[in-house]
Amino acid sequence: MSAAGSTARACDGCIARSWLLARLGGHLELARARIEPVLALGDDQLIAAVGGEQRASLVRELRRLETDQLRARSERAGLELICRCDPGYPPRLAALVRPPAVLHIAGTLERFLSLAAQNPVAIVGARRASPYGLEVARALGRGLASAGVTVLSGMALGIDAAAHAGALAAPGPTIAVLPGGAERPYPAAKRSLHARIRRAGTTVSELPPGSSVWRWTFPARNRIIAALSAMTVVVEAQARSGALLTAGFARALGRPVGAVPGRVTSPHASGPNGLLAAGAHVVRAPQDVLDILFGAGARLAPLDHRPALAPELRPLLAAIGDGHDTAAAVARAGLAPGDGLAALAALELAGYVRREAGGRYTALL
Amino acid sequence: MLARLTTFAIDGVDPRQVWVEVDIRPGLPAFTIVGLADAAVRESRDRIRSAIFNSGFEFPQTRITANLAPAFLRKVGPGFDAAIALALLAASRQLPPEALAAYAVFGELSLGGELRDSPGALAVAEGARRSGLARLIVPRERAREAAIVDGLQIAGVSSLRAAADVITGGELPPLPPAAHEPAPAPPRDPDLSDVRGHAAALLALQIAAAGGHNLLMEGPPGTGKTMLARRLPSILPAMTPAEAIEVTRIHSVAGVHAGGLHRARPFRAPHHSISPAGLVGGGAPPRPGEATLANHGVLFLDELSEFQRASLEALRQPLEDGSVTIVRGQHALVFPTRFMLVAATNPCPCGFAGVGDRCRCGEADLRRHQRRLSGPLLDRMDLLVNVARPTEDELRGPPAIDSETARERVARARARALVRLADTAARCNGEMDVRLVRRHVSLEAPAEHALARAYAFGTLSARGRLRALRVARTIADLEGRDPVTRDDLLRALSLRQRGDAEAAVA
Numbered sequence: 019m020s021a022a023g024s025t026a027r028a029c030d031g032c033i034a035r036s037w038l039l040a041r042l043g044g045h046l047e048l049a050r051a052r053i054e055p056v057l058a059l060g061d062d063q064l065i066a067a068v069g070g071e072q073r074a075s076l077v078r079e080l081r082r083l084e085t086d087q088l089r090a091r092s093e094r095a096g097l098e099l100i101c102r103c104d105p106g107y108p109p110r111l112a113a114l115v116r117p118p119a120v121l122h123i124a125g126t127l128e129r130f131l132s133l134a135a136q137n138p139v140a141i142v143g144a145r146r147a148s149p150y151g152l153e154v155a156r157a158l159g160r161g162l163a164s165a166g167v168t169v170l171s172g173m174a175l176g177i178d179a180a181a182h183a184g185a186l187a188a189p190g191p192t193i194a195v196l197p198g199g200a201e202r203p204y205p206a207a208k209r210s211l212h213a214r215i216r217r218a219g220t221t222v223s224e225l226p227p228g229s230s231v232w233r234w235t236f237p238a239r240n241r242i243i244a245a246l247s248a249m250t251v252v253v254e255a256q257a258r259s260g261a262l263l264t265a266g267f268a269r270a271l272g273r274p275v276g277a278v279p280g281r282v283t284s285p286h287a288s289g290p291n292g293l294l295a296a297g298a299h300v301v302r303a304p305q306d307v308l309d310i311l312f313g314a315g316a317r318l319a320p321l322d323h324r325p326a327l328a329p330e331l332r333p334l335l336a337a338i339g340d341g342h343d344t345a346a347a348v349a350r351a352g353l354a355p356g357d358g359l360a361a362l363a364a365l366e367l368a369g370y371v372r373r374e375a376g377g378r379y380t381a382l383l
Numbered sequence: 384m385l386a387r388l389t390t391f392a393i394d395g396v397d398p399r400q401v402w403v404e405v406d407i408r409p410g411l412p413a414f415t416i417v418g419l420a421d422a423a424v425r426e427s428r429d430r431i432r433s434a435i436f437n438s439g440f441e442f443p444q445t446r447i448t449a450n451l452a453p454a455f456l457r458k459v460g461p462g463f464d465a466a467i468a469l470a471l472l473a474a475s476r477q478l479p480p481e482a483l484a485a486y487a488v489f490g491e492l493s494l495g496g497e498l499r500d501s502p503g504a505l506a507v508a509e510g511a512r513r514s515g516l517a518r519l520i521v522p523r524e525r526a527r528e529a530a531i532v533d534g535l536q537i538a539g540v541s542s543l544r545a546a547a548d549v550i551t552g553g554e555l556p557p558l559p560p561a562a563h564e565p566a567p568a569p570p571r572d573p574d575l576s577d578v579r580g581h582a583a584a585l586l587a588l589q590i591a592a593a594g595g596h597n598l599l600m601e602g603p604p605g606t607g608k609t610m611l612a613r614r615l616p617s618i619l620p621a622m623t624p625a626e627a628i629e630v631t632r633i634h635s636v637a638g639v640h641a642g643g644l645h646r647a648r649p650f651r652a653p654h655h656s657i658s659p660a661g662l663v664g665g666g667a668p669p670r671p672g673e674a675t676l677a678n679h680g681v682l683f684l685d686e687l688s689e690f691q692r693a694s695l696e697a698l699r700q701p702l703e704d705g706s707v708t709i710v711r712g713q714h715a716l717v718f719p720t721r722f723m724l725v726a727a728t729n730p731c732p733c734g735f736a737g738v739g740d741r742c743r744c745g746e747a748d749l750r751r752h753q754r755r756l757s758g759p760l761l762d763r764m765d766l767l768v769n770v771a772r773p774t775e776d777e778l779r780g781p782p783a784i785d786s787e788t789a790r791e792r793v794a795r796a797r798a799r800a801l802v803r804l805a806d807t808a809a810r811c812n813g814e815m816d817v818r819l820v821r822r823h824v825s826l827e828a829p830a831e832h833a834l835a836r837a838y839a840f841g842t843l844s845a846r847g848r849l850r851a852l853r854v855a856r857t858i859a860d861l862e863g864r865d866p867v868t869r870d871d872l873l874r875a876l877s878l879r880q881r882g883d884a885e886a887a888v889a
Contacts, residue, residue, distance in 0.1 A: 146745040149736075175746040207750060345583060345771040355582030355783075356874060363873035367836050373877070377601055377769030378730070 026092065027127070028120045030085040032101035035061060035119035037088055038080060040229040042068060050234035054241055054267075058116040088226060095201040095227035098127035108134040113271050114245050118224035122200045125220030133191055133220065137311050138168040140247035140268070142240075142261040143177025143254045148286050149380050150341070151254035152180040153372065154278055157383030158251065159184025159192070161304025164320045167311070168193060170247045172239060173208055173215070177253045177261070182215060191219035195243050197235040199227045222246075237263055244268040249311055251276040251301050255289025262289050265298070274310050276301040303383065324369045334361050335370055339381035347379070386473035386480045389487045389516060390466035391507040392458050395664075395709075395716035396636045396671055398503075398510025402452045403463065405470040410446030416467070418451030420458045421668075427461060430492045431468045438496035438544040443475045457714070459668045461491035462501045465520070468492060468543055469550065482550050487511040488520045496543045500524040502638040505631050508532040518555070520546050526558050528635060531628060531644050572647060573613045576785035580773025584611050587768035587878055589789050592618045593796035594857030595811035597702075597724040597763055599687070599880065602770030604734045608727035609652070611770065612683045615725060616648040617786040619681075620794045626679045629719065633678060637671050649680030651722075655689040659697035664718045669709045674701045677722035687726040688755040695760050698724075702763045724763065727770075728756060765813060765850045767880045796860035812857045820849055824856045829869035837876055851875045 244267035280287020348358030504525035526539025634640030
């Protein structure tokens with residue numbers, strides 16, 4: 019151990035390992051389809067397998083590594099470290115054949131360990147999601163966080179980000195596992211979300227600060243999401259989505275997998291519907307997740323705080339929930355146009371629908 | 384021998400009096416034009432020489448100097464030909480010089496001596512009346528247009544010879560019969576009764592018309608956004624005579640209108656490739672842009688997200704001030720730009736966001752699209768309405784409202800607002816600032832409650848709150864109510880602009 023500070027609970031060997039992964043970077047791209055067994059190799063085997071012509075120099079660099087400088091660099095980036103040799107290392111991660119050597123954590127290590135020790139739930143899904151899917155992810159995030167469950171995801175565009183945002187809105191903590199360095203927002207568009215997660219929860223990465231993103235780091239990150247969480251829920255995913263990879267990792271680890279059912283005709287729903295066909299749990303609301311985690315009825319999602327719905331607004335809400343265009347929904351509900359507009363705003367203020375960018379309305383869960 | 388005659392230069396869209404002085408002195412034959420004249424004016428020497436010969440007059444073989452005063456004003460275009468030629472004839476005693484005093488002359492000459500059509504006759508006529516001149520000679524094609532101005536005798540002539548006859552004889556030829564007065568049934572203006580479905584959009588159009596609120600329509604391609612926008616002028620109150628004259632003058636100067644008074648409110652729909660100068664005016668000499676051509680009417684920007692950023696930025700000043708100032712050299716021109724802005728856009732790059740599962744756009748695409756849209760222009764738009772495809776039932780059904788009914792409703796609402804805003808700078812609800820909104824928008828208790836809730840919810844920003852109050856005021860005016868009810872406010876909220884919500888998702 020070194021004098022880099024009490025926040026670096028990481029041994030030299032593990033630090034060297036995480037340095038090696040970042041150093042190999044592009045060398046690992048060819049192995050991205052089967053990244054888990056490759057990451058399970060020891061340092062020398064890994065270099066031998068993917069180092070190519072640079073093998074000898076890589077070995078030399080590894081031998082001469084100044085781990086104290088690496089610790090200091092993490093500290094400068096505001097990251098705290100914990101390695102798999104530490105007794106406090108999250109036990110769930112230990113289920114992996116070769117767990118991540120070092121977790122680099124932004125937020126605080128203490129908060130991360132206490133959140134990870136409870137039953138975090140991963141909510142994952144497609145980057146290109148429908149407004150409906152985003153709303154479901156947000157509602158699941160919000161509902162679970164209000165019930166005291168930590169929401170875990172990958173901060174990607176679409177479903178992932180919506181789940182984090184929902185949890186933060188509860189308000190509750192949330193964990194983001196990132197494909198690059200934990201201190202850098204990826205994707206960059208989620209800069210403000212990254213900052214909010216750092217404040218209220220934690221961001222985690224197995225790669226040292228400053229690491230850039232490679233294609234192999236996404237599946238590698240997904241295995242951490244699956245291993246760190248007590249359950250994985252897929253909201254929307256197309257056939258070849260990374261979210262299905264996460265679900266596969268979770269299943270391999272014997273963790274429950276949930277999926278939000280969707281229309282059979284919608285490409286967005288093909289992933290979760292496929293999981294359901296293969297025996298995943300049906301997730302319609304936060305309560306479904308709570309029942310699976312803690313047993314039916316053992317823990318309840320917080321009650322709906324929304325004001326009771328006036329009876330004349332019900333047909334309109336039903337029509338919007340059915341997925342009709344706003345104008346069609348107003349017509350189906352049998353309202354005059356002016357009254358329809360007023361009713362839409364009333365539903366919105368009561369928290370039953372949300373107005374999307376183009377002036378369209380979607381029903382809230 | 385010296386002769387003087389008045390004509391007018393068009394400076395932007397305004398007439399400026401110009402005195403043409405022609406002096407004939409003995410000397411070697413020469414013909415010079417001085418007084419800050421551009422190339423087209425200098426070329427007029429050759430046109431004038433031929434026109435005078437070909438009209439059967441004599442071109443003096445001496446030293447001729449023509450001066451266009453005031454010398455600081457830049458003279459542009461061929462509209463001075465006729466005035467210079469007539470002054471020259473007077474200076475050479477072929478016309479009585481003293482008879483010129485009562486006349487202003489405007490028009491370009493052909494080599495054969497015909498007086499050719501040149502744009503801007505109405506502006507010239509207004510200038511002539513303002514300068515207290517009794518008579519104006521214009522090309523015959525422009526006589527009707529010039530005759531719109533009262534208190535001025537118009538002589539529409541087709542040749543230099545005819546113009547000279549008017550001046551010597553003092554008799555005005557009759558105005559030409561309006562070319563297309565008994566025209567075969569003028570094409571009917573687009574009417575709201577053509578519209579099926581689109582209930583929310585129809586309401587939004589009436590609110591926009593009644594309150595002078597700028598409107599953004601969002602919807603998939605082919606749903607009828609342009610069709611709806613074209614019908615907005617039909618429900619605006621008729622233009623006052625002064626407004627009609629201003630519109631006619633501007634359109635005449637820009638060369639997009641000839642004939643009588645322009646009575647319909649302008650509707651301008653520039654293509655999205657338009658340059659900033661094309662939109663707000665510019666060039667050398669500065670010409671009015673689409674914003675000025677839309678003065679007292681509607682400027683419609685279809686595919687708002689496709690316009691160049693610079694073009695949209697350029698619209699800021701016109702929107703805020705109702706006029707645009709263009710500075711060229713030491714000279715500043717002011718073009719009026721009091722128009723209603725209506726814009727249309729697709730909800731996302733592919734156009735199908737919200738239509739079932741058809742939209743293929745990712746979050747990044749949507750973000751980019753929103754960024755293109757957001758900005759200073761949206762700040763000036765009080766209303767956003769979603770335009771969806773009408774249903775089959777609606778297409779077969781009867782129209783919801785016709786333009787005449789809507790126009791009457793709008794006029795009543797405007798009258799209510801005008802009374803309320805009588806002693807203020809605002810002329811419609813859309814122009815109310817914070818202070819006026821505070822003074823004139825009184826909410827009933829349930830409305831107050833709903834507004835407070837929307838604000839606390841994060842559904843409304845502070846600016847959005849102000850806009851919702853303005854729109855709610857107009858909705859109450861349309862209903863003929865003074866206090867604003869909860870329903871009025873809720874309707875306003877459902878038509879609020881996109882930027883009005885606090886960022887919903889991170």
